[in-house]
Amino acid sequence: MxxxxxxxxxxxxxxxxxxxxxxxxxxxxxxxxxxxxxxxxxxxxxxxxxxxxxxxxxxxxxxxxxxxxxxxxxxxxxxxxxxxxxxxxxxxxNRSSLYTALVYRFFYDNLYTKREYIVANYMSSSAFYRSLDQLEVVLKKNHFYTSSTLFKDKEFTIRLHLFQLYYTMYNTLTPPFESLNDLISNLINTIQPHLPTDLRPTEVTKLATFFTNLDITPVQSS
Known part of the structure; x- marks a missing residue:
């Protein structure tokens, strides 16, 4: 993709x-x-x-x-x-202002105020708010909110597309959220003994990405 x-x-x-x-x-x-x-x-x-x-x-x-x-x-x-x-x-x-806005929109808007996030990411207020507004337009234009499966639930669709984004962009290179590395490793190590076979590297990556996406902000019903 x-x-x-x-x-x-x-x-x-x-x-x-x-x-x-x-x-x-x-x-x-x-x-x-x-x-x-x-x-x-x-x-x-x-x-x-x-x-x-x-x-x-x-x-x-x-x-x-x-x-x-x-x-x-x-x-x-x-x-x-x-x-x-x-x-x-x-x-x-990673140097895109739209991506910075996307991370806030789906992962951090229930943890930080916009002002706190702006300061942490060294952005101007005008640039951040402009990116947030532009993000919605860009995501809709590129069918981010459109279901690509027979299951039409909005939150499922967003989580699926975020999973695809992170798996496509980060796979084999680096974990997308380093602060969660230890937690995710512990979860995978706990699960592994209960599986019939050892997880392959690609399966570990998919599972780690899946765990990361569990933490996104719940979608509000329109």
Whole structure:
């Protein structure tokens, strides 16, 4: 699933550019094609080239991932793997004001006042309230509240879509809520002896994500 609708406008464009390289076997695309696909001028393209390489530097491991204009008028992506793209997506998600608003909306609005949350996340009041208003519009536009199963309950739908969001974005990379790590580990260790077989790593991740989503704010009936 693609959750780039939660990214800032520029980060969403950066992600779209990198995703296009990941889909290209040669890992080489002309600047003209990139500009046309993303409605960017040559000046804007050059700015994104610098920004994307800076972002890739943040998520690269021992083998650096980067874009380079090896041939005039075309960019080539080096060492761009699916995992790197997932790390970039998580970087963009975590620095998104919409995501900050989403976390408050579904996890913390019964624990903290808006003022406390704004201070804790170093946001301006206007930016936070604007993000909260925009969040509802974006979520509705991207069918976040629309049931994708035969079960139409609103709260079930939200919990399911939050589970899908966190499992997609964080799976194999890092736990979404580090403060809950010890509690979740204890729960899984308690459950494990009562299961017929040992949990596989992917099952542990799914169960941990499920436990995290148990803590979301109950949905109020409209």
């Amino acid at each position: 693609n959750y780039s609708y939660l990214f800032s406008k520029n980060d969403a464009i950066s992600y779209a550019i990198l995703a296009s390289f990941n889909a290209e076997t040669s890992r080489t695309i002309s600047k003209e094609a990139i500009g046309t696909a993303n409605d960017l001028t040559n000046y804007q393209l050059n700015k994104f080239f610098v920004v994307i390489n800076a972002d890739l530097m943040q998520v690269s491991g021992d083998q650096p991932c980067y874009l380079e204009e090896v041939k005039t008028g075309a960019w080539t992506a080096f060492n761009l793997e699916t995992t790197t793209l997932q790390k970039i997506a998580l970087l963009y998600l």
